[in-house]
Amino acid sequence: MATDLDIILKKYKQGKREELIPILQEIQEELGYLSEEAIVKVGGFLGLSTTKIYGLATFYDRFRFIPSGKIKVSICHGTSCFLNGSQSVINKIKDEIGVLPGQTTRDGNFSYEIVSCMGGCHNGPLINVNGEYHAHIKAEQLPELIKRLKYVIEND
Ligand code: FES
Structure with missing residues (x-):
């Protein structure tokens, strides 16, 4: 086969x-x-x-050698998002998830990556969670967002 x-x-x-x-x-x-x-x-x-x-x-930093998490977050770190605070979003997600970009949590639930411009510069900082965009994201919104995502995984 x-x-x-x-x-x-x-x-x-x-x-x-x-x-x-x-x-x-x-x-x-x-x-x-x-x-x-x-x-x-x-x-x-x-x-x-x-x-x-x-x-x-x-x-090429686009290739991954381990599977992504069930929840895959892409954080834009292009110029516009950077100027609007994407670094604090990256720092927060690293603290919340506990792994580095490109890695996956041990339970296989989360991974994240840092990407360049996603084409929505007026809405930055911009993140994408399993295909869904979140605009004007702030670091302080992440704990709640991750809590919700964990709930979804656990009750799926
Ligand atoms: S720089 Fe982030 S969407 Fe363009």
Whole structure:
């Protein structure tokens, strides 16, 4: 039975190394991160060592190597959001969740990432929680927001 990885790789030409980044992007879009299994499979497909693939993929900060949390928060740190206080939002979420950007809490519930402009500069600081935007967010709103999200996870 063909897996998601097989279906993705079928679209590309075996051994064509310049397709590495598009392949990794597509896998991440599909799986949410680059699993060890995926890296090994891509390595076999393109004839590249896993070390080489990790080396290249870690150069791009958009790639993740661990699954995102059930709740995934993206915090905009583009110029406009920065000028409107996104740093205090980032600091607060780090305190509340207890992990660094790009990491996932041990229970698998939360992860967050810092991104550049989300295209809503007039509404900054802007965050996105599982696809839903929250505009003009303030650091002091985060504890309540996270409490609500935890409730949703626990009662899902
Ligand atoms: S800088 Fe944050 S949305 Fe543009």
